Amino acid sequence: MSVILKKPLSLTDKKFHYCPGCTHGVIHRLIAEIIDEYDIREQTIGIAPVGCSVFLDWYFNFDIIQAAHGRAPAVATGVKRVLTENVVFTYQGDGDLASIGIAELIHAAARGENITIVFINNACYGMTGGQMAPTTLEKQITTTTPYGRDHKTSGSPFFVPELLTNMHGVGFLSRRAINNPKNIVRTKKSLKTAFKVQMEGLGFSLVEILSICPVNWGMDPQKSMQWLEDNIIPHYPLGDIKMPDFDV
Amino acid sequence: MSKKLLKGNEAIGEAAIKANCRYYFGYPITPQNEIPEFFAKEFPRVGGVFIQAESEIxxxxxxxxxxAAGARVMTSSSSPGISLKMEGISYIAAAELPCVIANIMRGGPGLGGIQPAQSDYFQATKGGGHGDYRMIVFSPASVQELYNLTKKAFYLADYYRIPVMILGDGFLGQMMESVEMDGQNDTCEPIPKPWAITGCRGREKQxxxxxxxxxxELAELNDRLQEKYRQIKNSEQAYEEYYMEDADFVLVSFGIAARICKEAVDLARDKGIRAGLIRPITLWPFPEKAFADLTRAKNILNVEMNAGQMVEDVKLAVSCKIPVHFYGCTGGLLPSSKEIVNRIEMLGGTPK
Incomplete structure (x- = not known):
């Protein structure tokens, strides 16, 4: 008997506390697999956000720093400028990254900080109970847009990686989804490219991952995936947005 | 001997380099702009990292x-910018990370003005950010002391794993004095940081x-912090006494205002009034020890460039057994030594 698939060394044995159907677990595993594959566990430092994934330390088997809400790119900047040989990534949701932390994100990108951002977009605030996020779709119902998001009063969803495309220090931008095995494989490839860009010193890298939040969306996981496919993916085009000139 | 004529703001930079600080992150605001400008110019020469950040936050x-990565690091700002930093300072205190923060104060509230003031005493000593935390707060009164205390701040920050604030004001930041750069006793030796986040090579993850x-668990963190603060309160109180041996009229003042008070003490002494001065050098911990044995004092006059923020600490330090009066000015105005002597006389400080 030979082992052909095992839990990555970069994951701990702790059971995920995430809600049933939540996609954080899949994305955590993808990151852990990549860190194992590159053999960089002992030099990787993750920056946890404020949100459902605040307890990254419970699940990742390497050093973690927990940051204030939205400030992870600034904290990552401080870490990476001290420890230039380490691999530093942030893991942030849409409220943390695109709302309260948008300034820190944009300026880390503008400085070309050699860090990686994993951006989870599930179109709502998860931990606080499903309020509107900057990425909430128009007409989408949340607890703070109970009649549906109306751009006249609550603004329109915006496109995070596209904001960063013309910045000189940005090495890689990609948007992926986690709705089926094919897209999970593509997500992993984008994450792998993002880490590689950092390891090659090619600057700032960001992967947005379109995800679901069944509990706050008020749907079961299957319907949530369907809603992601019918509504979110059509709004946010998938693919690599800015590419380095190598393949992983 | 190595003396240099330095602006206060530059002295902070010189001291930081001497203390082996090689990381500075800041944002421009008057009257402390010479600090980021100093690091932008000098750090490339010594292998340091300077970033002009997008915001104080x-x-x-x-x-x-x-x-967190184990570096000696500092930032600086002036009053409105320090308000913006308060979120981060609370997190730094909670995470027990060492760092140095210089606040070269200007008048407030709001955007206030750009003239010097001391109106951030409450913010610096009583919290400022959320939660039960403290930071060590130094109040230098000369450029030399600014230099010495900045060096010491880095050491104490590492030693106690605590943020340390240098609370100066616009006068101190802008004025030039000669500074003796060598021969200081303050130790700046590096302290091992096994807790730092550096990647888990050869150890368990952190x-x-x-x-x-x-x-x-949160209560346990708070208990640990409070125990640390008790230790600091016992060990780190610092103050200067001026003509206190026989003083029956006591001035209490910090920073640049205390220099004016020294002149006021001299003027009062010329008139035969037994005046003296207690100058807190640490504002937190407040130097209660200086007030423990004020048997001769009949009156205390607190002089500050604010609306009287230190008064309550002085009252507590003397258990309200001695009348504590206040004279101060706001908006960037300065108290005058003559006016201080007038107040002393009005309050019954009479020649003996």
Whole structure:
């Protein structure tokens, strides 16, 4: 008997506390697999956000720093400028990254900080109970847009990686989804490219991952995936947005 | 001997380099701009990292990251900018990270003005940010002391794993005095940081965290912090006494205002009034020890460039047994030594 698939060394044995159907677990595993594959566990430092994934330390088997809400790119900047040989990534949701932390994100990108951002977009605030996020779709119902998001009063969803495309220090931008095995494989490839860009010193890298939040969306996981496919993916085009000139 | 004529703001930079600080993150604001400008110019020569951050908030969070990674690191700002840093300072205190923060104060509230003031005493000594935390707060009164205390701040920050604030004002930041750069006794030796986040090579993984959802665990953090603060209160109180041996009229004042008070003490002494001065050098911990044995004092006059923020600490230090009066000015105005002597006389300070 030979082992052909095992839990990555970069994951701990702790059971995920995430809600049933939540996609954080899949994305955590993808990151852990990549860190194992590159053999960089002992030099990787993750920056946890404020949100459902605040307890990254419970699940990742390497050093973690927990940051204030939205400030992870600034904290990552401080870490990476001290420890230039380490691999530093942030893991942030849409409220943390695109709302309260948008300034820190944009300026880390503008400085070309050699860090990686994993951006989870599930179109709502998860931990606080499903309020509107900057990425909430128009007409989408949340607890703070109970009649549906109306751009006249609550603004329109915006496109995070596209904001960063013309910045000189940005090495890689990609948007992926986690709705089926094919897209999970593509997500992993984008994450792998993002880490590689950092390891090659090619600057700032960001992967947005379109995800679901069944509990706050008020749907079961299957319907949530369907809603992601019918509504979110059509709004946010998938693919690599800015590419380095190598393949992983 | 190595003396240099330095602006106060430059002295902070010189001291930081001497203390082996190699990371500075800041944002421009008057009257402390010479500090980021100093580091932008000098750090490339010594292999340091300077970033002009996009905001005070980003700057203090870069400090959080660099401190977590084990570096000696500092930021600086002036009053409105320090308000913006308060979120980060609370997190730094909770995560028990060492760093140095210089506040070269200007008048407030709001955007206030750009003239010097001392109106951030409450913010610096009573919290400022959320939660039960403290930071060591130094109040220098000369450029030399600014230099010495900045060096010491880095050491104490590392020793106690605590943010240390240098609370200066616009006068101190802008004025030039000669500074003796060598021969200082303050130790700046590096302190090992086994807790730092550096990647888990050769050890178990580590975590820096400020979230505790289990109440008992958060209480445990708070107990540990309070114990640390008790130790600091016992060991780090610092103050200067001026003509206190026989003083029956006591001035209490910090920073630049205390220099004016020294002149007022001299003028009062010329008139035969037995005046003296207590100058807190640490504002937190407040130097209660200086007030423990004021048997001769009949009156205390607190002189500050604010609306009287230190008065309550002085009253507590003397258990309200001695009348504590206040004279101060706001908006960037300065108290005058003559006016201070007038107040002393009005309050019954009479020649003996």
């Amino acid at each position: 980003a700057a203090i969070n870069m400090v959080y990251g660099a401190a 975590y820096i965290n400020t979230l505790y959802l289990v109440p008992e």
